[in-house]
Amino acid sequence: MFNKQERSGILFLVLLITGLLSVYYFVDFSKENILDISSPEISAIQKQIDSLRTLEIERRKPKSFPFNPNYITDFKGYTLGMNTEEIDRLKKYRDEGKWINSKSDFKRVTNVSDSLLKKISPYFKFPEWITNPESSKKSNFKNYSEKTFEQKTDLNKATVIQLQKVNGIGDVLSKRIITYRKKLGGYTSDIQLYNVYGLNPQTVSRTLNEFTVKTPKKINTMNLNTVSASDLATIPGISFELAKIIWEYRVLRGGINSFSELENIEKLSIRKLEGIQLYLHIE
Secondary structure (H helix, E strand, O other): OOOHHHHHHHHHHHHHHHHHHHHHHHOOOOOOOOOOOOOHHHHHHHHHHHHHHHHHHHHHOOOOOOEOHHHOOHHHHHHHOOOHHHHHHHHHHHHOOOOOOOHHHHHHHHOOOHHHHHHHHHHEOOOHHHHOHHHHHOOOOOOOOOOOOOOOEEOOOOOHHHHOOOOOOOHHHHHHHHHHHHHHOOOOOHHHHHHOOOOOHHHHHHHHHHEEOOOOOOOOOEEOOOOOHHHHOOOOOOOHHHHHHHHHHHHHHOOOOOHHHHHHOOOOOHHHHHHHOOOEEOO
């Protein structure tokens, strides 16, 4: 049996439960949605967000920069929209020591479609002596005829005396070319000649009409998606500052799928990009 105090407690508990059930069944706890997403204020904010999202998408799109079509790599050609046959035709033409000097030359050699040529030709950038021949005529240098690959001397075997026969190359520059060759352990590509201090593009063009790399040094390439900033800085022509920028760019994007993505890096010129591709691969 319960005593009087216990009976009072049980009665209070029953009344409390009954009251709570009544409140639950008879009181409307639903509330009006205080956030009206159709309001003008919310719509204006959503438009701003959509606009910022669109700008960010445009910013992340690969940018196109001027380039010399004579130095189109497989990766560059692929990103431009060229197929394998078109890239191979250009490579074969260049291996014969011949040069593309106009967009009509590019069309004739590669046989790309008119629509693709119209799209990429505005970015073609040729040496000044091609685009401004009158300026070349005023120079003190003699005109020269274009030589074939077979007629050229191997750049990795050229002597100081042979190099000095090129207009614009004297004792100092010829020795720098040889010194840089020794530093590299041998040239791998003609484009590395642009890294020689004091050689301007016109002089390089004249030099490459007489010399070309026929016995390239083999390079053990590094994976761009795993290489450290320190290792990137060992690539000729790449400072540690630029190496760090490339490394950070790769990390922020979660990896690189094509070398053309690096064209978005402001301090990395097209020529430097072509040069570092000799030392890197992408996996």
